[in-house]
Amino acid sequence: xxxxxxxxxxxxxxxxxxxxxxxxxxxxxxxxxxxxxxxxxxxxxxxxxxxxxxxxxxxxxxxxxxxxxxxxxxxxxxxxxxxxxxxxxxxxxxxxxxxxxxxxxxxxxxxxxxxxxxxxxxxxxxxxxxxxxxxxxxxxxxxxxxxxxxxxxxxxxxxxxxxxxxxxxxxxxxxxxxxxxxxxxxxxxxxxxxxxxxxxxxxxxxxxxxxxxxxxxxxxxxxxxxxxxxxxxxxxxxxxxxxxxxxxxxxxxxxxxxxxxxxxxxxxxxxxxxxxxxxxxxxxxxxxxxxxxxxxxxxxxxxxxxxxxxxxxxxxxxxxxxxxxxxxxxxxxxxxxxxxxxxxxxxxxxxxxxxxxxxxxxxxxxxxxxxxxxxxxxxxxxxxxxxxxxxxxxxxxxxxxxxxxxxxxxxxxxxxxxxxxxxxxxxxxxxxxxxxxxxxxxxxxxxxxxxxxxxxxxxxxxxxxxxxxxxxxxxxxxxxxxxxxxxxxxxxxxxxxxxxxxxxxxxxxxxxxxxxxxxxxxxxxxxxxxxxxxxxxxxxxxxxxxxxxxxxxxxxxxxxxxxxxxxxxxxxxxxxxxxxxxxxxxxxxxxxxxxxxxxxxxxxxxxxxxxxxxxxxxxxxxxxxxxxxxxxxxxxxxxxxxxxxxxxxxxxxxxxxxxxxxxxxxxxxxxxxxxxxxxxxxxxxxxxxxxxxxxxxxxxxxxxxxxxxxxxxxxxxxxxxxxxxxxxxxxxxxxxxxxxxxxxxxxxxxxxxxxxxxxxxxxxxxxxxxxxxxxxxxxxxxxxxxxxxxxxxxxxxxxxxxxxxxxxxxxxxxxxxxxxxxxxxxxxxxxxxxxxxxxxxxxxxxxxxxxxxxxxxxxxxxxxxxx
Numbered sequence: 001x002x003x004x005x006x007x008x009x010x011x012x013x014x015x016x017x018x019x020x021x022x023x024x025x026x027x028x029x030x031x032x033x034x035x036x037x038x039x040x041x042x043x044x045x046x047x048x049x050x051x052x053x054x055x056x057x058x059x060x061x062x063x064x065x066x067x068x069x070x071x072x073x074x075x076x077x078x079x080x081x082x083x084x085x086x087x088x089x090x091x092x093x094x095x096x097x098x099x100x101x102x103x104x105x106x107x108x109x110x111x112x113x114x115x116x117x118x119x120x121x122x123x124x125x126x127x128x129x130x131x132x133x134x135x136x137x138x139x140x141x142x143x144x145x146x147x148x149x150x151x152x153x154x155x156x157x158x159x160x161x162x163x164x165x166x167x168x169x170x171x172x173x174x175x176x177x178x179x180x181x182x183x184x185x186x187x188x189x190x191x192x193x194x195x196x197x198x199x200x201x202x203x204x205x206x207x208x209x210x211x212x213x214x215x216x217x218x219x220x221x222x223x224x225x226x227x228x229x230x231x232x233x234x235x236x237x238x239x240x241x242x243x244x245x246x247x248x249x250x251x252x253x254x255x256x257x258x259x260x261x262x263x264x265x266x267x268x269x270x271x272x273x274x275x276x277x278x279x280x281x282x283x284x285x286x287x288x289x290x291x292x293x294x295x296x297x298x299x300x301x302x303x304x305x306x307x308x309x310x311x312x313x314x315x316x317x318x319x320x321x322x323x324x325x326x327x328x329x330x331x332x333x334x335x336x337x338x339x340x341x342x343x344x345x346x347x348x349x350x351x352x353x354x355x356x357x358x359x360x361x362x363x364x365x366x367x368x369x370x371x372x373x374x375x376x377x378x379x380x381x382x383x384x385x386x387x388x389x390x391x392x393x394x395x396x397x398x399x400x401x402x403x404x405x406x407x408x409x410x411x412x413x414x415x416x417x418x419x420x421x422x423x424x425x426x427x428x429x430x431x432x433x434x435x436x437x438x439x440x441x442x443x444x445x446x447x448x449x450x451x452x453x454x455x456x457x458x459x460x461x462x463x464x465x466x467x468x469x470x471x472x473x474x475x476x477x478x479x480x481x482x483x484x485x486x487x488x489x490x491x492x493x494x495x496x497x498x499x500x501x502x503x504x505x506x507x508x509x510x511x512x513x514x515x516x517x518x519x520x521x522x523x524x525x526x527x528x529x530x531x532x533x534x535x536x537x538x539x540x541x542x543x544x545x546x547x548x549x550x551x552x553x554x555x556x557x558x559x560x561x562x563x564x565x566x567x568x569x570x571x572x573x574x575x576x577x578x579x580x581x582x583x584x585x586x587x588x589x590x591x592x593x594x595x596x597x598x599x600x601x602x603x604x605x606x607x608x609x610x611x612x613x614x615x616x617x618x619x620x621x622x623x624x625x626x627x628x629x630x631x632x633x634x635x636x637x638x639x640x641x642x643x644x645x646x647x648x649x650x651x652x653x654x655x656x657x658x659x660x661x662x663x664x665x666x667x668x669x670x671x672x673x674x675x676x677x678x679x680x681x682x683x684x685x686x687x688x689x690x691x692x693x694x695x696x697x698x699x700x701x702x703x704x705x706x707x708x709x710x711x712x713x714x715x716x717x718x719x720x721x722x723x724x725x726x727x728x729x730x731x732x733x734x735x736x737x738x739x740x741x742x743x744x745x746x747x748x749x750x751x752x753x754x755x756x757x758x759x760x761x762x763x764x765x766x767x768x769x770x771x772x773x774x775x776x777x778x779x780x781x782x783x784x785x786x787x788x789x790x791x792x793x794x795x796x797x798x799x800x801x802x803x804x805x806x807x808x809x810x811x812x813x814x815x816x817x818x819x820x821x822x823x824x825x826x827x828x829x830x831x832x833x834x835x836x837x838x839x840x841x842x843x844x845x846x847x848x849x850x851x852x853x854x855x856x857x858x859x860x861x862x863x864x865x866x867x
Contacts, residue, residue, distance in 0.1 A: 031157035042123030052312035069175040071117035075290040079108035168296035175289040183279040195608035196230035199559035215560035221274035226253040228643035233322035234282035249305035260622035336686030348696030372415025377711030391714040394470035394755025395721035433491035435463040451566030457502040461527030462748035464488035469530040473758040489531035500550035521555040521562040526582035573642035581752030632689040637682025653702030658683035659751025662725030725753035734858035776819035799861040803853035826865040834860040
């Protein structure tokens with residue numbers, strides 16, 4: 001039980017009561033005006049106005065009503081039943097979805113459904129003014145004494161800071177709700193959201209679609225947990241072009257790792273887009289009824305501090321204010337320390353991936369063809385712990401080419417290619433050309449989908465067209481693979497509906513559509529763009545545009561998305577970020593501005609899948625018996641696999657797989673919006689606490705910390721892929737576009753990172769191939785990341801050097817010229833530093849180059865050599 005010292009505020013402490021005859025009190029600054037009027041019910045808000053383009057605009061439906069939840073007994077945890085329109089009880093999700101059933105049932109209990117306890121609605125009975133101008137409202141009833149202090153934040157004129165203080169008069173469970181500043185009518189709603197949960201322009205009466213799939217705002221005043229709320233700021237924007245958010249003070253929500261064990265499941269802050277009366281208004285609750293800190297004895301007290309942010313601006317502006325100004329997200333980068341560079345991780349994972357035992361590489365004979373893949377020990381439909389899977393074919397071919405590794409080229413790529421060909425459905429009929437399944441089951445000698453006997457059109461985009469497309473970038477003359485790609489493209493065309501959309505899935509036995517209660521709000525159209533870029537047939541581009549146009553109108557414009565993880569029944573996930581990348585690629589091909597605009601908007605929406613809370617610190621904590629500072633294990637900066645009510649982030653936390661990092665760097669290049677860049681770097685840097693020191697493979701889920709790949713050895717390929725994409729995107733950004741390498745296609749499933757290395761790029765006008773070889777460069781700083789490029793014909797070597805720190809880097813770089821070209825030692829003839837503005841600075845011909853690189857800077861060394 002928590003006790004907080006409570007002192008009644010009185011005129012003796014510098015607060016004077018409002019004169020008895022006064023019926024109005026007010027507060028105002030350059031941006032906001034608020035006034036209350038005393039009436040029979042108490043002090044009610046009479047006027048709230050926000051300055052908009054030099055004019056004052058009044059908010060409709062102002063209120064000022066307070067709500068206190070009370071229960072003498074601990075609230076029941078039994079889930080409430082749901083019924084359809086005919087009164088029939090709904091069974092959702094189906095019994096096979098064992099991972100998500102517990103969190104779904106928990107989300108249907110009385111507290112999150114906001115039916116627990118007794119709601120006491122009231123207006124303050126007294127108002128006083130403090131010497132500093134703050135207003136203090138007080139009220140008392142049979143259960144509690146309440147005071148609320150309102151004052152402006154001098155730094156942010158659109159913010160009103162409120163501190164509520166409650167003293168219990170009876171033992172029981174208490175929860176304070178933020179007062180209702182103003183309510184919005186449904187027809188006034190332009191956009192509303194709770195980052196990590198909802199983001200939409202409409203109220204959705206299909207409760208499962210809204211609550212489980214986050215497609216629309218639920219029509220019930222549900223209260224959400226902070227564990228999958230990425231930013232603690234429920235907000236509502238209106239058609240009158242103002243946005244209201246409630247932003248709880250940092251430190252109120254749960255700490256996911258308080259001291260020496262996971263505490264991610266604690267519930268200390270509730271978030272809602274409605275008040276208890278189901279009126280649209282951003283609302284927060286603390287403590288949460290029946291949860292930690294909510295039980296009070298008579299005389300116990302509790303505080304709740306938060307702010308209203310009211311701006312004549314769109315939702316994204318107010319959301320960024322919460323992220324950057326209140327939760328101080330950009331400051332996180334200054335805390336980060338790194339023990340291993342990202343480049344070093346790629347090179348170390350190379351060892352892991354060519355070792356059959358660590359990577360769990362297996363060969364099987366399927367229909368007379370030797371196929372190769374890695375063991376997969378997670379849950380798969382029909383598996384007897386015999387599932388095999390490959391991931392990120394682009395990264396496989398890329399790493400083989402840029403390292404010139406014969407082991408990969410001879411022992412991995414041919415058999416991975418065979419696996420891909422055999423993975424395609426060969427029999428004529430409805431499924432011909434589609435993916436037979438993500439996984440191969442060795443004992444039963446068949447391919448299967450992850451979570452049931454069905455076939456998804458997006459699986460054809462993923463496991464046929466993305467993977468085959470990336471292989472064909474490296475091997476364009478593989479006619480067998482080109483035929484397979486065309487077959488897959490034609491299958492996707494045949495399945496596309498007249499409007500440009502696809503079914504979510506088809507039953508494998510009957511061919512009938514499944515999961516018809518939701519739509520395929522995923523980047524399925526991307527496969528047809530790949531087919532066009534590889535095969536050149538205009539029909540694929542026309543269909544890709546049609547599919548993208550439907551997606552923009554029904555997904556991006558509405559904030560409604562669907563995921564690709566079958567075990568979570570397709571709740572929205574990293575496919576949203578992938579959609580942003582797919583739309584951007586479509587813009588690159590067509591140059592039609594609507595695709596660029598939609599890509600940026602989708603990427604903005606995807607930023608709400610990245611944690612920006614709690615604020616990282618240097619507090620000492622114990623993790624698996626080892627002392628670590630809080631920032632090392634922070635969830636901040638990481639994205640989730642899937643969030644919301646049912647996603648894995650509820651019990652596992654976010655993931656360390658930062659596929660979005662490169663895309664966000666590119667988005668910063670397009671928009672100059674610093675949130676993208678800060679999020680990319682926060683995800684990428686200083687994550688050693690999640691990296692297995694023996695293999696340099698990061699854990700997937702946050703809660704496993706540094707246990708390595710675990711049952712997912714194929715994830716190392718995705719890590720090679722996203723790190724490469726991120727580093728090359730930073731190089732292009734920091735060189736002001738003077739260093740670019742052509743990108744391939746995104747990887748299946750986990751996000752938007754792209755492949756490279758299949759064609760030369762440009763380094764200050766000179767064509768060059770990517771090169772990365774172990775022991776070629778050595779330095780003493782883990783903050784120095786690098787890639788290399790080489791023009792073998794002109795015998796030019798480029799060292800592309802990044803300082804990935806907020807501090808200047810002074811270091812000496814050692815070059816081992818015996819490692820540049822396999823079997824030969826190159827001899828440098830001349831060297832120079834290249835600058836983004838075109839200047840060249842001569843450097844001595846040496847093996848040791850002194851470096852001084854500015855924070856987040858880039859140095860390029862060009863070396864002319866001979867053999």
